[in-house]
Structures are given as C-alpha cells and as structure tokens.
Amino acid sequence: MSERNTDALLLDVQDLRIAFGDREVVHGVSLSLARGEKLALVGESGSGKSITAMSLLRLVADARVSGRAMFHGKDSADGATPGPRDLLTLPERELRGVRGRDIAVIFQEPMTALNPLFSIGDQIAEVIELHQAVPRAQAWAKAVTLLATTGIPEPERRARSFPHQLSGGQRQRAMIAMALACQPQILLADEPTTALDVTVRGQILGLLSDLQRTHGMAVLMITHDLHLVRRFADRVAVMEHGVIVETGPVAEVFAKPQHAYTRKLLDSRPQRDPQPLPDNPAPPVIAGRKLNVRYPVPKPGLAGWFGRAWFDAVKGASFEVPAGRTLGVIGESGSGKSTLALAALGLQPFEGELSVAGGQWQFRAKADRPLRRAVQVVFQDPFSSLSPRMTVEEIVGEGLEVHQPGLTAAQRQARVIAVLDEVGLSEAQFPGLLQRYPHAFSGGQRQRLAMARALVLEPQVLVLDEPTSALDVTIQKQILGLLQRLQRERGLSYLLITHDVEVVAAMAHEVIVMKAGEIVEHGSAQQVLGAPKHPYTQGLISASLVADLI
Numbered sequence: 001m002s003e004r005n006t007d008a009l010l011l012d013v014q015d016l017r018i019a020f021g022d023r024e025v026v027h028g029v030s031l032s033l034a035r036g037e038k039l040a041l042v043g044e045s046g047s048g049k050s051i052t053a054m055s056l057l058r059l060v061a062d063a064r065v066s067g068r069a070m071f072h073g074k075d076s077a078d079g080a081t082p083g084p085r086d087l088l089t090l091p092e093r094e095l096r097g098v099r100g101r102d103i104a105v106i107f108q109e110p111m112t113a114l115n116p117l118f119s120i121g122d123q124i125a126e127v128i129e130l131h132q133a134v135p136r137a138q139a140w141a142k143a144v145t146l147l148a149t150t151g152i153p154e155p156e157r158r159a160r161s162f163p164h165q166l167s168g169g170q171r172q173r174a175m176i177a178m179a180l181a182c183q184p185q186i187l188l189a190d191e192p193t194t195a196l197d198v199t200v201r202g203q204i205l206g207l208l209s210d211l212q213r214t215h216g217m218a219v220l221m222i223t224h225d226l227h228l229v230r231r232f233a234d235r236v237a238v239m240e241h242g243v244i245v246e247t248g249p250v251a252e253v254f255a256k257p258q259h260a261y262t263r264k265l266l267d268s269r270p271q272r273d274p275q276p277l278p279d280n281p282a283p284p285v286i287a288g289r290k291l292n293v294r295y296p297v298p299k300p301g302l303a304g305w306f307g308r309a310w311f312d313a314v315k316g317a318s319f320e321v322p323a324g325r326t327l328g329v330i331g332e333s334g335s336g337k338s339t340l341a342l343a344a345l346g347l348q349p350f351e352g353e354l355s356v357a358g359g360q361w362q363f364r365a366k367a368d369r370p371l372r373r374a375v376q377v378v379f380q381d382p383f384s385s386l387s388p389r390m391t392v393e394e395i396v397g398e399g400l401e402v403h404q405p406g407l408t409a410a411q412r413q414a415r416v417i418a419v420l421d422e423v424g425l426s427e428a429q430f431p432g433l434l435q436r437y438p439h440a441f442s443g444g445q446r447q448r449l450a451m452a453r454a455l456v457l458e459p460q461v462l463v464l465d466e467p468t469s470a471l472d473v474t475i476q477k478q479i480l481g482l483l484q485r486l487q488r489e490r491g492l493s494y495l496l497i498t499h500d501v502e503v504v505a506a507m508a509h510e511v512i513v514m515k516a517g518e519i520v521e522h523g524s525a526q527q528v529l530g531a532p533k534h535p536y537t538q539g540l541i542s543a544s545l546v547a548d549l550i
Contacts, residue, residue: 008034009072010218011056011186012084016067018048018055018242026052026242028067033186033218038209040221040233040250042265044472045443048242049222050108053188056087057099073102073185101131104179108191110171114163120147120174121159127181146177150207167333169200176207183215190222198501198543199332205232224472226265230254238262268473270480270506274525275324275488277509284320285460285493286344286375289353291317293339293517313339314350315517321461324487326494328508328525330501330540336517341463341497345377357460373403376454380466382446386438392449393434396420399457419456423448423482444475448482455486461493468503480506501544505529513537 011033018026026048033039041049054060056069069087087095087103099105107113115123124143128134134142140159147155150173163171172192179187189208193201209232212219221233229236229250236254237247238261246259257263293314299307314336321327329337342348346361346368354361357374376399379385386395396416400407407415413434420426420433425448427433438446447467454462464483468476480503486492496507504511504525511528513521513536521534532538 008036010035010037011220012068012070012072013056014068014070016052016055016069017065018051018060019064020062024242026055029239029242029244031237031244031247033220035185035218036212036216037235038212038219038221038233040223040229040236041239042223042226042229042236043239044224044265044474046241047239049239050190052239053190053220053222054105056188057103057105058088058095059105071098071102071186097131100127100179100184101182102184103186103188104182104184106172106175106179106187106189106192110175111163113175114171116163119160119162120166124159124174124178124181127178131182142181143177146181147174149180149211150174150177151203152177169204169333172200172204173207176204176211180211180215184217187212187217187219188222189219191224192221193223193225193228198499199539201228202543208232226254226269226473238265265473268477270477270502272506273481273484274326274507274509275484277325282323282325284355285323286356286495287320287354288340288344289318291340291343291350291352291354293336293343293348293350313517314343316352317512317514317517317519319512319519319522321493321495323460323493324491325509326487326496326507328496328498328504328511329514330498330504330511331514332499332540334516335514337497337514338465339517340514341377341465341495344461344495345375345463346371369403373399373457374459375461375463376457376459377463377465378447378450378454378467380469382443382450383438385450386446386453388438391435391437392416392420395438395449396452396456399453403457415456416452419452420449422455422486423452425449425452442475443471444478447471447475447479451482451486455490458490459492461495463495463497465497466499467496469498469500476503483507501529501540505544513540 009032014030016026016029017024029052041053043049051060055063055065065088067088070084071087072084121140121143124146125136125139128139128142129136144155144159147159152158152170152173158166166174193204205228208219223229233250235248236250237244238259240261246253246257246262253262254266257266291314292312295311295313296308297311299309317340319327329340331337339348343350343354349363356371359371361371362368393413393416396419397412400412400415425433425445430436438449441449468479471479487494496504498504508525510523511525512519513528513534515536521528521532521537528537529541532541
C-alpha cells in the first residue's frame with residue numbers, strides 16, 4: 001500500500017480467513033481496492049476467489065469468517081463519510097443497506113441469479129424501491145432507463161420480458177442494470193462474461209468500462225480468463241488454494257510473473273498442434289450437401305390457432321470432414337452451429353444430403369445403429385452429461401453392451417480399463433476407479449470420462465460440442481492436448497463446435513463460420529482466422545486475439 005494513495009482507499013481487507021467446520025479454505029487473504037480502480041482476482045476453480053468476494057458481504061451460508069474488511073465509502077443517504085466500517089462485523093440491518101446500494105454484485109450465471117417468476121423490469125425496480133424509497137412508477141421508469149444505458153434494444157418492451165425470454169447477453173446486461181440501479185461505489189463482478197460469445201463478451205467489457213468511468217466505481221472482477229484481465233483490469237491478484245500468491249499492476253505481472261503458479265496460468269494458452277495433413281487428402285468421413293433444418297414455431301395472435309410458422313435454423317450448409325482432420329464450426333449463440341451438430345449426429349431431421357461413414361441416417365433405431373457407433377459426441381458440460389447414479393465402469397461400458405453384446409463381462413471390463421488409461425485415468429491414480437461416481441472427480445477428469453465413453457466404441461468421428469468451455473485454462477490446455485494426441489494415434493475426425501476462437505485456432509484444419517443459420521465463410525484455419533474476408537468473421541477474430549496462434 002505504500003506506493004498507492006491511501007486517501008483514495010475504498011476497501012481494505014486484512015487477514016481474511018474463511019472456514020467451513022474445521023476446514024479453512026481461505027488463509028489470511030489481504031487486498032485493497034482504491035476508488036475508481038479495476039482489480040482482477042484470478043485463479044482456477046477451487047482457488048477461493050469467488051468465496052472471498054462473496055464473504056465480504058456475508059453471502060456465503062454456514063461460513064465462519066474472520067479478519068477485517070474495512071469499507072471507507074461514503075454514506076449514500078447524505079454523501080458524508082462516516083468513517084471506516086468493518087463489513088465482517090457490521091450489524092445485519094446495516095449490512096442490508098450496504099448490499100446493492102453501496103456494494104453491488106453481478107453474478108456468474110444470470111439465469112439462476114434472476115427470479116424466473118418476475119419480469120426484468122420488476123426485479124430492477126424492486127432494488128430501486130428498496131434502497132431509494134421512490135414511488136413504483138418512478139422506479140419502473142428508472143429501470144427502463146438503466147436497461148437502455150446497458151444497450152438492450154427496445155428497453156420498454158424488454159423490461160416486461162421474463163429472464164427466459166432474453167438471450168444470454170441480454171440477461172447479463174439486465175444483471176448489470178440491476179447492479180447499477182443505486183450507483184454503487186464498488187461492483188463485485190463474478191465471472192461476468194464466462195458464458196457469453198466472444199463479441200458479446202467484448203461488448204460487456206466495454207460497457208462495464210464505460211459505466212465504471214461514468215460512475216467512478218471501483219470494480220473487483222473475479223475471473224479465470226486472463227485475456228479479460230489483460231483488457232479490463234488495472235491490477236491483478238493471483239489466488240491459489242486460498243492464498244494470494246502474487247499481486248501488482250497487470251502489465252507488470254503479465255510481463256514478469258514472479259510466482260510459479262502465475263507463470264503456469266500464463267503458459268496455459270492453447271497451442272496449435274493439429275495432425276499434419278497427408279499429401280493425398282483422405283475421402284470425407286462425414287459430409288453434408290445443402291443441409292436445411294427447420295423448426296415449427298407458433299404464429300402470434302389468433303393465427304397461431306390455424307397454422308404454424310417455420311424458423312430456418314440451418315440454411316443450405318455444405319461441408320465435409322476427411323479422415324484424421326478437424327473441422328471447426330464457429331459462430332455466436334443462435335448461429336445454427338449446434339443444430340448442425342445435431343443433424344450430423346442423426347438427432348435432428350433435416351433436408352438435403354448427409355453421409356456418415358459411408359451411410360445415411362434413416363431415423364430408425366435398428367437401421368441407424370451402425371452409424372451411432374461410428375459417430376460419437378462429447379458434450380459441453382460433463383457433469384450434466386454423465387449419470388450421477390452410474391459408476392465409471394457402467395458409464396464407459398454402457399455403449400459396449402448395446403453395440404457389442406457378445407463381449408463377456410471380463411472382456412468389457414478390460415476394454416473399459418484400457419480406454420480409461422488412454423485418456424489418462426488409471427487405477428493407480430484413483431483406487432477403486434471403476435466403482436467411483438462422477439461427483440468424485442474434477443471437471444477436467446469428468447471430461448476425460450466423457451471422452452472415454454465415446455472412444456470405447458472406436459468411432460470414426462467425434463462431435464465435440466464446446467468441449468472445454470466449462471474448464472479452467474490449465475485443464476483446457478490438457479484436454480486439447482489429449483484430443484490432439486488421440487487424433488494422431490487413432491486417425492479420428494473431429495467436428496468441433498465452439499464459440500471459442502482460440503480453441504478452433506489450436507485444433508482445426510478447416511473452419512466454417514456460421515451466422516443466422518448460413519455459412520458466411522469457409523476455408524483453411526490459416527485463411528479464415530489469419531485473413532478473414534467476411535465482416536462478421538473479422539469481428540469474431542478481432543475480439544479473440546488469435547493472430548499469434550495461426
């Protein structure tokens with residue numbers, strides 16, 4: 001603190017310790033936040049960063065918190081500075097006045113943080129009514145103005161919408177509007193852009209920066225996204241296992257990291273290492289020609305009683321994936337990339353031509369069974385895609401029971417053990433591995449289980465649906481390296497669906513870019529990512545900083 005202006009100090013945390021029962025999870029954390037400053041608290045899942053921030057407002061149930069968290073902010077009622085207040089010992093009634101009014105929170109997942117039973121406008125107006133004691137009509141008008149400030153189109157109509165009627169970016173903007181309703185002095189932003197597309201992520205960062213300058217707020221950003229830190233924060237504090245191991249200005253820490261853990265995080269960027277292409281290209285294992293996918297949607301008003309309208313999710317898409325190669329499909333939410341993946345998996349009816357491993361989807365269980373074995377999928381969230389009621393042996397071996405019923409129990413178990421070892425999970429590491437359940441593993445380990453479940457059938461094609469978006473940067477790098485190794489050893493073809501341009505840059509041989517159901521650009525990874533021609537692609541690339549990976 002000696003090199004910083006202590007008169008501008010807004011929050012001073014000293015020796016913060018957090019425990020659950022007898023187990024201490026945060027060990028003597030000290031950090032400070034000045035007025036108008038943007039501080040990033042960085043670390044992997046389980047490092048303690050979110051629980052540290054939430055404990056400042058005593059929002060963590062059953063936690064035993066000690067230390068000091070001195071808030072030097074002004075009183076919102078009269079603008080006076082009442083003197084430092086310790087947030088950890090402040091009476092609950094006074095702390096309720098601080099929450100939302102002086103210190104506001106943007107939570108990581110707005111869909112779970114917003115109340116599904118109330119409109120967006122009602123939820124924002126409630127905060128204003130509670131802390132500013134203004135009439136309902138005035139609070140509603142201010143809510144609409146706040147939504148307009150965050151860039152949501154048609155703010156009056158959107159204020160009457162419920163959370164499920166908004167896109168991910170719009171829900172996040174609504175959360176920001178709610179957090180800014182009382183012009184707080186400190187904003188705690190917990191992974192505010194994790195679930196967003198790259199362009200929306202850039203918009204949200206720009207919006208937060210503009211609002212921070214306009215209102216003079218201090219921002220404590222909790223994140224594992226190092227590129228977000230580089231673009232947004234003034235200072236960074238790196239946290240590992242409940243301890244802050246390094247802190248300093250962003251440029252200084254990123255240029256000359258002192259701690260081994262900081263260096264590990266900075267070295268965890270995906271590395272481009274696709275399988276070398278053969279001189280003679282192999283025939284496609286999966287190919288689509290002029291694919292169209294349509295969904296029926298209700299017509300508005302009385303017309304909905306007499307007919308249906310149609311939404312074209314994929315329009316005339318053509319692509320092919322040769323053996324041993326990766327086709328990356330990028331685009332924002334709603335671009336049609338996931339629908340294209342469902343069609344490739346034979347899970348979504350389509351019009352046009354689609355061949356998989358020399359066959360065609362018949363949409364009949366018995367006829368499609370050989371193709372189901374040839375093309376497998378790895379989903380985005382391994383925790384929700386793995387049954388919590390099944391053991392590892394049952395999860396990985398389930399496909400063998402369906403596709404190779406002639407195997408004995410011993411043969412099936414041997415295949416399961418072999419494929420688990422191939423993805424880096426062994427009995428030596430995890431005693432009793434086969435009888436464990438998914439909850440006993442970390443996110444990266446669960447994704448390896450999901451990969452083993454797909455690989456045990458020896459498929460020719462893997463459809464990878466956002467395979468690393470739920471993982472920390474260090475685990476993401478490990479999973480991408482594993483996928484690259486498996487492709488070289490098995491000759492696998494990958495259809496990679498993602499909004500993370502860095503993952504595509506690391507993995508893909510060819511790339512298609514989708515927007516509003518159409519392929520707007522298609523070519524080699526070097527061509528599309530290194531010299532994009534379409535303005536939409538250029539926007540995606542500029543928001544991703546991938547030029548040095550190609």
